């Protein structure tokens with residue numbers, strides 16, 4: 001019987017992934033990573049629900065303490081990013097360094113199992129022609145999580161299964177009801193896990209970053225107002241600036257050195273290109289010549305046509321066919337060829 005480790009968060013998606021594989025005849029071992037420090041956080045409830053699902057399915061449940069790893073790679077990474085005026089994307093970093101790599105390592109080294117599965121909505125395909133594992137958008141485009149998975153290595157993709165990649169969310173809920181899973185009616189998580197645990201990103205960051213008021217200025221340096229700390233702002237933000245101006249103003253830069261928030265018109269917050277670093281390539285090897293693709297610069301943004309020019313050392317320049325508004329350093333730029341993820345990187349500061 002084929003053995004597989006399923007990452008269980010205690011949510012409906014991973015519960016159904018585990019139940020489906022179990023019913024397909026896999027020998028399933030549930031694995032929950034204990035991610036967050038502190039008592040009464042979302043994770044403790046998740047662990048109990050995950051344990052209940054394992055009991056229901058009659059499968060073993062392992063809990064691995066990865067709180068230190070999460071603290072260093074996600075909490076510290078977020079805090080130092082916001083302090084330096086960028087808006088980091090924690091989820092892709094979390095997937096690679098905190099979830100997939102440790103889960104696969106634990107599965108292989110401790111349990112002697114070479115495959116893991118999660119409840120992510122995305123698809124993995126082995127491409128005979130190139131000898132590479134590809135990552136594709138989920139069949140359910142509304143739930144597609146491929147944007148958060150662009151940073152997975154070939155080794156991690158080779159060892160992973162996404163049982164929900166071919167189905168739509170309604171089908172997941174239907175299966176959860178059919179298997180009578182305790183988590184069948186659990187509400188959808190609406191936000192980042194840290195935001196859910198702390199109420200808002202601002203509340204979370206305020207625990208770690210001292211409030212340091214400063215000036216809101218225009219591009220010429222004219223003082224327009226006061227801010228409560230640059231970590232409370234993000235590029236493209238319009239609401240909550242507290243400035244009365246004849247035309248709408250948007251955050252166009254965060255300056256940690258001067259402790260300033262720079263605002264401008266929509267045109268000023270729109271740019272023809274940007275650079276991205278720390279790239280990871282999936283469907284293709286690192287390009288050595290310009291390539292054409294569609295790029296997504298935020299989780300929910302529309303993919304737009306782009307020319308990606310390699311700059312060496314894992315960096316690329318992205319020239320948009322149409323200038324783009326609200327390009328945010330710290331977020332991922334993920335390149336697609338239709339459904340297929342080519343690769344991606346982290347948007348750099350201008």
Ligand SMILES: Nc1ncnc2c1ncn2[C@@H]1O[C@H](COP(=O)(O)OP(=O)(O)OP(=O)(O)O)[C@@H](O)[C@H]1O
Nearest residue numbers: 007008009011012013014031032033118119120189
């Ligand atoms: N603490 C954890 N331990 C093990 N696996 C996890 C954990 N958190 C998330 N995962 C895995 O990653 C997948 C995607 O996680 P995400 O946080 O996006 O949750 P989700 O889409 O709401 O899924 P779910 O309904 O399973 O919580 C989950 O389906 C699960 O397989």
